[in-house]
């Protein structure tokens with residue numbers, strides 16, 4: 001049994017606790033679900049558990065394919081042990097198909113297939129509505145260095161290649177996703193989570209959304225859809 005210490009931070013869907021080891025933290029996946037910068041909220045029974053298992057599977061897959069992550073091990077149904085990172089205040093988004101905020105922002109048609117994956121940085125700031133930023137903002141405001149920017153882009157695109165292949169084999173399309181990185185010494189490591197809360201996944205045959213868009217758009221069967229994705233990917237829940 002690993003003992004949880006002080007609560008370090010509480011996000012919209014996860015809580016982070018200290019442990020007896022300074023360099024290890026406990027990530028607790030809650031059922032809480034939110035969208036539109038926290039304006040829409042609901043607890044969806046079983047979501048914490050499925051996201052914990054889902055994330056562990058994806059993180060292990062990435063680590064086995066050369067992308068180092070903060071994930072150490074799953075310790076209970078909804079808890080995982082992770083390495084402490086000094087998180088960069090930016091979100092890295094990759095899009096393979098246009099949908100969501102990019103369509104609203106640029107007036108492009110839904111469903112446009114990008115020839116090359118499109119990379120975007122957003123500032124992690126709920127009060128400002130997570131605005132779109134570029135490399136120059138990151139340098140000017142000292143949110144990260146030029147080298148860190150390059151590493152985040154390289155790793156995010158490497159993740160895209162690995163996950164697109166994995167999802168495609170399972171009859172799924174990885175439409176877009178968000179990842180976050182942190183510093184461990186002078187290395188940049190994948191942190192946070194990779195779950196259907198932070199990506200868009202469509203069924204290859206039907207085009208049906210199997211991710212948090214079901215919650216955003218009140219389509220119902222949110223947790224059930226996460227379970228379908230997990231099942232298709234061979235993740236045992």
Ligand code: CDP
Pocket residue numbers: 091093099100101102130176177178197198199200212
């Ligand atoms: O979801 P929305 O249309 O507001 O934003 P987006 O820029 O289209 O989101 C792109 C991808 O990043 C989607 O898969 C989102 O679920 C994910 N994302 C996230 O997980 N957290 C955020 N704060 C913003 C986007």
